[in-house]
Amino acid sequence: MKPTEFDNGALMASSIAGAFLALVMLAVGWNAHLPFRMPGAIVLYAYFGFFGAMTIACISIGIPASAWLLHAQWRDCYRLTRFATTNRMTYLPTEGGRDFSGAVFHMQGAENPRASRVFRSMNTSAFEVVGLYSYSRDKSEIHWGYIAIDLGHELPHLVLRSRRRAWAHRRFLAGYATSRPIQLPGRGSCWFDLYSPSGVAIEPGVVFDEVLLAHLRGLGRGIDVETLGTRLFIYASRPFKTTQTRVLRSLFEIVELVLDKRT
Structure with a gap:
């Protein structure tokens, strides 16, 4: 191991x-x-x-x-x-690539995908938190951090892009920026842009309320979110430093906030 x-x-x-x-x-x-x-x-x-x-x-x-x-x-x-x-979870230091439908897991030209530092619930498949998701492309190593949470009910395809872009992956999900963003609650629109590629009208506060947006902003630059099917994916342009107590606490606070919306 x-x-x-x-x-x-x-x-x-x-x-x-x-x-x-x-x-x-x-x-x-x-x-x-x-x-x-x-x-x-x-x-x-x-x-x-x-x-x-x-x-x-x-x-x-x-x-x-x-x-x-x-x-x-x-x-x-x-x-x-x-x-x-x-905390009734399993922890895997390393494992193979994920079969999720999120954008990170289907990057064009990605080879040898793998994940590290995976926390997964023992009671339910509702979530997993990963410190590192990597793959090779064009002889370079690409690294991400991500959280995957199952909300238990179908959601329209939504894309939330951080306005504080890190240089790494700065063009990630940029194709959705051509449509008009949806107004977010509170100061959310100062931090993020929300798009609905499916064109479905939705009240943004149902999924992205101001508390969750503030926690996402606290993770740093280059934090993007995508909803696909019943899952919500949080992507980070840098791997999460799960060995740091402060970071680990922030990640699971976000997991709890999202799971509170689960039905």
């Missing part, structure tokens, strides 16, 4: 291998009994200096740093698993 998307075991292995290789090269050079006479002495000093520095760096920096990172990964994995169990 890998505790996170990025496995620091490779860093540990490369540090050990680098230290071993450097020691072997030092031993070979020492056993050659080459004379330290000019002008070849400069080459010998450079040879022993390079592999000596490589040995010291791997042993004193590389191996301790990778050991600390591995410890931090497994510590976070244990804490998040315990949190999930206490």
Whole structure:
């Protein structure tokens, strides 16, 4: 089981291998009994200096740093698993791509989709919170954060776009911006634009009231929302840092607010 998307075991292995290789090269050079006479002495000093520095760096920096990172990964994995169990959820450090209908899960050209840090309800399939959703496209790694919540009743297709756009995914869902936005309650229209691609008239406060909009804004820039079928999807242009207590609390406060609307 890998505790996170990025496995620091490779860093540990490369540090050990680098230290071993450097020691072997030092031993070979020492056993050659080459004379330290000019002008070849400069080459010998450079040879022993390079592999000596490589040995010291791997042993004193590389191996301790990778050991600390591995410890931090497994510590976070244990804490998040315990949190999930206490609150009657399951926690998966990593899993394959999702089969949801949301836009993030059907990006054109996406390859090798995968999710990390998945919280899922044990009592119902109503929600899951994910810290990281990734895929490869055009030899680049693309990363998202998302929440998926089942409201239990059919909803029209709605798209909520944040006005505070992060550079990453700045054009995401931009195709809906050609239609006229729906007026949001309170200060919501200062933070977001709401569109109804299906053309169905809806009272925005039924789904996106001012309290929920304020919580969504608190997650940062690049927060977009989409309703499809019975599900509400929240997308973040950056992965959610679920190892931070403040972030985790904010995510589940949003889940509770949305589930209060569930019928």
